[in-house]
Amino acid sequence: MASSAAAGASARVDLDGNPIKPLTICMIGAGGFIGSHLCEKLMNETQHKILALDVYNDKIKHLLEPDNLPWNGRITFHRLNIKHDSRLEGLIKMSDLTINLAAICTPADYNTRPLDTIYSNFIDALPVVKYCSENNKRLIHFSTCEVYGKTIGSFLPKDSPLRQDPAYYVLKEDESPCIFGSIEKQRWSYACAKQLIERLIYAEGAENGLEFTIVRPFNWIGPRMDFIPGVDGPSEGVPRVLACFSNNLLRGEPLKLVDGGQSQRTFVYIKDAIEAVTLMIENPARANGHIFNVGNPNNEVTVRQLAEMMIKVYSKVSGAQPPETPTIDVSSKEFYGEGYDDSDKRIPDMTIINRQLGWNPKTSLWDLLESTLTYQHRTYAEAIKKVIAKPVAS
Ligand SMILES: NC(=O)c1ccc[n+]([C@@H]2O[C@H](COP(=O)([O-])OP(=O)(O)OC[C@H]3O[C@@H](n4cnc5c(N)ncnc54)[C@H](O)[C@@H]3O)[C@@H](O)[C@H]2O)c1
Numbered sequence: 243m244a245s246s247a248a249a250g251a252s253a254r255v256d257l258d259g260n261p262i263k264p265l266t267i268c269m270i271g272a273g274g275f276i277g278s279h280l281c282e283k284l285m286n287e288t289q290h291k292i293l294a295l296d297v298y299n300d301k302i303k304h305l306l307e308p309d310n311l312p313w314n315g316r317i318t319f320h321r322l323n324i325k326h327d328s329r330l331e332g333l334i335k336m337s338d339l340t341i342n343l344a345a346i347c348t349p350a351d352y353n354t355r356p357l358d359t360i361y362s363n364f365i366d367a368l369p370v371v372k373y374c375s376e377n378n379k380r381l382i383h384f385s386t387c388e389v390y391g392k393t394i395g396s397f398l399p400k401d402s403p404l405r406q407d408p409a410y411y412v413l414k415e416d417e418s419p420c421i422f423g424s425i426e427k428q429r430w431s432y433a434c435a436k437q438l439i440e441r442l443i444y445a446e447g448a449e450n451g452l453e454f455t456i457v458r459p460f461n462w463i464g465p466r467m468d469f470i471p472g473v474d475g476p477s478e479g480v481p482r483v484l485a486c487f488s489n490n491l492l493r494g495e496p497l498k499l500v501d502g503g504q505s506q507r508t509f510v511y512i513k514d515a516i517e518a519v520t521l522m523i524e525n526p527a528r529a530n531g532h533i534f535n536v537g538n539p540n541n542e543v544t545v546r547q548l549a550e551m552m553i554k555v556y557s558k559v560s561g562a563q564p565p566e567t568p569t570i571d572v573s574s575k576e577f578y579g580e581g582y583d584d585s586d587k588r589i590p591d592m593t594i595i596n597r598q599l600g601w602n603p604k605t606s607l608w609d610l611l612e613s614t615l616t617y618q619h620r621t622y623a624e625a626i627k628k629v630i631a632k633p634v635a636s
């Protein structure tokens with residue numbers, strides 16, 4: 243496929259060799275981590291237009307200003323809250339495709355702000371689905387790998403040999419069940435809201451012909467993810483693990499391992515994952531009606547191993563000595579509060595995305611951490627020094 247902004251869309255073809263027509267895309271949540279990378283890719287490599295909707299635009303400012311950027315006019319920012327803004331339907335109607343990324347999606351909020359979490363991930367997404375369905379507009383909706391919850395294997399005895407059998411832990415879009423904890427474990431408020439909106443979208447497809455694609459991201463990480471507490475976010479805020487550990491490393495503090503850091507995750511580089519989304523955008527005939535896992539099954543670590551690797555990589559890119567006490571254990575109750583629970587293991591099955599879109603992730607965990615932590619160091623090291631040097635108000 244063509245790849246420079248100047249080359250334009252004329253040379254771009256889809257996976258079946260057909261020319262790709264420039265689209266107008268209504269991207270809700272465009273100002274967030276994933277949205278900012280998707281906007282960047284679509285501006286740099288395609289001729290698509292973006293109506294970028296969000297309450298914030300700090301992460302896409304570099305794409306909006308100054309006026310003489312090569313893609314001038316192809317991206318416009320609309321500051322709005324989809325909870326209560328009558329412009330939403332008009333913007334969806336003006337577009338060929340809507341991509342909904344808007345969500346509360348930081349685990350520290352799921353058990354402490356369960357109502358906001360449920361409203362954000364279910365109620366606020368309802369009008370988006372309705373307007374797409376009523377106006378015959380295609381929808382790409384961002385769900386989550388958390389809809390799988392816990393693995394079947396996690397219920398087996400610790401020493402059961404079946405725990406080694408992929409049938410008990412690999413997560414398949416069309417086969418695996420969704421296994422959450424009890425209602426008191428409010429951690430699952432997010433996963434449950436995401437599951438119900440998936441079911442609603444699926445039903446709109448089945449009963450009313452909505453053209454949809456559902457994306458289940460498996461821990462996408464990279465530059466611009468979340469915030470560094472006390473620098474570009476609240477000092478008491480708890481972002482996702484990449485930003486928590488980056489913050490600890492920048493401050494020279496031990497990395498906090500929740501419940502021993504035994505949970506396992508697979509991490510995929512944001513730039514690899516964005517390739518997959520671009521394929522979905524440009525190959526509707528292959529993507530419509532599908533739910534896609536998007537992750538990197540080869541990048542599995544325990545959270546403890548992630549911490550150890552980040553400590554090594556940060557030392558390499560910053561030249562700083564690792565902290566004397568590199569990690570400390572902390573209970574989930576202390577770290578996240580009452581009602582926290584966790585997914586034990588997340589390995590995405592890749593059959594469907596491979597078959598439909600021929601997509602495979604490329605970047606190893608070490609390489610993606612090296613480029614991400616280089617970015618974190620360049621962006622935040624000086625600011626952190628200033629914050630640390632500031633006397634605390636008494
Ligand atoms: N990053 C990941 O690894 C990951 C994993 C699983 C699922 N997801 C899903 O992908 C989507 C994007 O995630 P992200 O990591 O970019 O998160 P993010 O928090 O960086 O981005 C979400 C954006 O949505 C905006 N938003 C939220 N509510 C809004 C509202 N009412 N009106 C307008 N804008 C609103 C926020 O301001 C934010 O900019 C989410 O739906 C999330 O659940 C992401």
Ligand SMILES: O=c1ccn([C@@H]2O[C@H](COP(=O)(O)OP(=O)(O)O[C@H]3OC[C@](O)(CO)[C@H]3O)[C@@H](O)[C@H]2O)c(=O)[nH]1
Binds near residue numbers: 348482486
């Ligand atoms: O300082 C910390 C922070 C976190 N942990 C543990 O790391 C694991 C991963 O945490 P995190 O990346 O914050 O979130 P999850 O993977 O649990 O959930 C996300 O997955 C996808 C998404 O839907 C959106 O990104 C979101 O729900 C976890 O085990 C924490 O306990 C830590 O040890 N120390």
